[in-house]
Amino acid sequence: MSRTPTPSTGKLYGLARVAAVRDPPCSTYYSRRHRRAYPIEFRKRGPRTPWSDEALSERIREQIAASPFRGEGHRKVWARLRVAGVRTSKARVLRLLWQAQLLAPQRQAEPAVDNPHSGTITTDRPNRKWGIDATATIILEDGQVTVFAAVDHCTAECVGIRAVKRTTRFEPLEPLRQGVHEHFGGFQAGAAQGLQLRHDHASQFMSDDFRSELAFVGIESSPAFVREPEGNGCIERFFRTLKEQLLWTRHFQSIPELVGALEEFRALYNRHWLIERLGF
16 A cells, blocks of 8 residues: 555655554564565474484384384383484374374273372382282193292392292292392392392282291292282283283293293393383
C-alpha cells in the first residue's frame, strides 16, 4: 500500500505513513522483506552429526544382529554403538528403535505403591555379599528340573550354577562350592570369612545341613524378607536374563546337555553381559 498514489496529489503514501496507521512498525516490514530475500535455515544447535537416520538405523540393526543376547534395550544398543565408534544420543537410538519396531516387548508397569525397601542390597566391593536362589525349566527326557545359581551383589557375576532333578538340601551347596573355590582359593574352614549370603526361606536354604556348611566356610546367612523378592533382587534379575537368553529359547534333551549349556552361558554372561549400574 505504501507504493499506492494518493487520489488528490498523486504522490505515494509512503511506508512511514502506512506504518503510522497500521500496527506493524517499519522495522517489522524491513525484517520480513529481508527474510523473504535471504531465507534462514533453522536447525538444532550444536555440530551436525555425520549419521543420517537411515545410516544409523542400519548400524543399529548390525549391532542387534551381532549381539550374542536377545531383547536388549536401547541403552545397551547405545553402549555397543559407542564401542563401535558411533557417537549419538540414547534418545535418538530409542526413537529409531521405536520407529523400526525393534524394541523388545515389555511388561506393563504396575500402579506405583509405597516402597518398603529404603536401603540397598548391592555392595561397593566384590565378594562381600552373594545371592542364591533356584528356578525351574523343562527338558525332554526328565521333565522339570531345578537350576540353582549364585551371583555377586557387586559385579552381578554368576559365581556358580547347577542343574539337578531332585532338589535336596545338599544341591544348593554346589554353586557355593564353585564360587568359594574360584574366588577364595579353596573350600576349607573359614575360607570365605566376611562373606554374606542372601537367600529366601525355602526349605533347602533353611535346613541344618545348608546352614552348617555356611558356618564351616565362614559365610554369614542373610535371609530376605518373607514374601518380598526385592530383597533377593540380584539373583532374581540374573534368572530373568537366564530365561530370556537361554532357557526359553532352546530345547534340551538331557540334564548333561543342559549343564553344558549353563556353563557356556555363565562364561558368556560373566564376560560380555552389560550392566547399566556399572557403566555398561
